[in-house]
Amino acid sequence: MSDVRPIPMQTFRRLPGYHRYLKELAGQGVETIAAVAIAKEMKLHEVQVRKDLAAVSVSGGRPRMGFRVEELLRSIEHTLGYDNVSEALLVGVGQLGRALMTYEGFEQLGLRILAGFDCDPAVAGTEVGGKPVLPMEKFCDFCRRTQVHLGILAVPGETAQQVCDLMVGCGILAIWNFAPVHLTVPAHILVEDENMALSLALLSQNLKRQMEQGDLF
Numbered sequence: 523m524s525d526v527r528p529i530p531m532q533t534f535r536r537l538p539g540y541h542r543y544l545k546e547l548a549g550q551g552v553e554t555i556a557a558v559a560i561a562k563e564m565k566l567h568e569v570q571v572r573k574d575l576a577a578v579s580v581s582g583g584r585p586r587m588g589f590r591v592e593e594l595l596r597s598i599e600h601t602l603g604y605d606n607v608s609e610a611l612l613v614g615v616g617q618l619g620r621a622l623m624t625y626e627g628f629e630q631l632g633l634r635i636l637a638g639f640d641c642d643p644a645v646a647g648t649e650v651g652g653k654p655v656l657p658m659e660k661f662c663d664f665c666r667r668t669q670v671h672l673g674i675l676a677v678p679g680e681t682a683q684q685v686c687d688l689m690v691g692c693g694i695l696a697i698w699n700f701a702p703v704h705l706t707v708p709a710h711i712l713v714e715d716e717n718m719a720l721s722l723a724l725l726s727q728n729l730k731r732q733m734e735q736g737d738l739f
Contacts, residue, residue: 529577529578529601530577533573533574533577533578534601536564536566536574537574537578537598537601537602538602539564540560540564540574540575540594540598541595541598541599541602541604543560543563543564544591544594544595544598545595547591548591548592548595552591553590553591553592554588554589554590554591555588555589555591555594556588556589557571557572557575557588557589559588560589575589575594575597578597578598578600578601602631604630604631604632608632608633608634608672609634609635609636609668609670609672610633610634610635610636610670610672610673610674610698611635611636611637611638611639611661611664611665611668611670611672611673611674611694612635612637612638612639612673612674612676613638613639613640613658613661613673613674613675613676613677613685613689614638614639614640614675614676614677614678614685614700614701615638615639615640615642615645615650615655615676616640616676616677618676618700619638619640619650619674619676620650620651622635622674622676622700623635623638623650623651623653624650624651633672635653635674636653636668636670637653637654637655637656637664638650638653638654638655638656639655639656639657639658639660639661639664640655640657640658641657641658643657646658658688661688661689661692662688662691662692662693665692665693665694666692666693669693670693670694671693671694671695671696672694672695672696672697672698673689673694673696673697673698674697674698674700675689675697675698675699675700675701675705676700676701677701678701679701679702679703682699682701682703682705683703683705683706686699686705686706686707690707690708690711694711695710695711695712696711696712696713696714697711697712697713697714698714698716699713699714699715699716700716700718702717702718702719
């Protein structure tokens with residue numbers, strides 16, 4: 523029986539925040555950090571921080587020394603998959619798609635967008651961020667030749683399901699969905715929705731609540 527424990531989703535969502543903070547510390551030459559200092563920076567309880575770090579198989583902090591920053595970074599990067607280069611294809615090279623294709627931070631996280639695809643003849647045949655933009659009719663052949671299984675969906679909501687079906691039919695196994703719709707996919711297909719409207723609504727509600735409680739002033 524495997525001794526690998528599943529990581530709670532809430533812990534998984536906090537890991538990128540830990541990663542950003544630890545990268546800053548590493549850049550400043552900091553070698554060790556205490557759990558209480560991480561908790562203060564992340565506005566979390568120290569016990570929660572220790573549980574999160576234990577979930578990614580990081581050895582416990584050393585007395586009077588804390589955690590080794592580089593060790594924490596390696597463990598978190600391995601858990602998040604940052605140490606594995608993932609190649610992706612993007613469909614929908616509008617304003618959002620162009621922004622995603624030119625975002626340099628993805629490669630630091632282990633994601634490399636190989637190409638973009640669009641049905642607009644004025645867009646296909648161009649380059650964005652040094653990456654080719656190809657017509658949609660070349661999508662399946664490109665998938666099969668490159669063996670890419672990760673797709674980024676940045677098309678309008680009314681065409682999202684149709685493009686999603688095409689992606690699945692061409693061998694895409696995981697979809698990062700930026701379209702504002704729920705996608706229907708077979709059970710073996712992974713979908714991660716990037717719901718910006720929901721994120722904005724949650725942020726606005728939290729801001730309103732803190733203002734009403736006077737926490738910001």
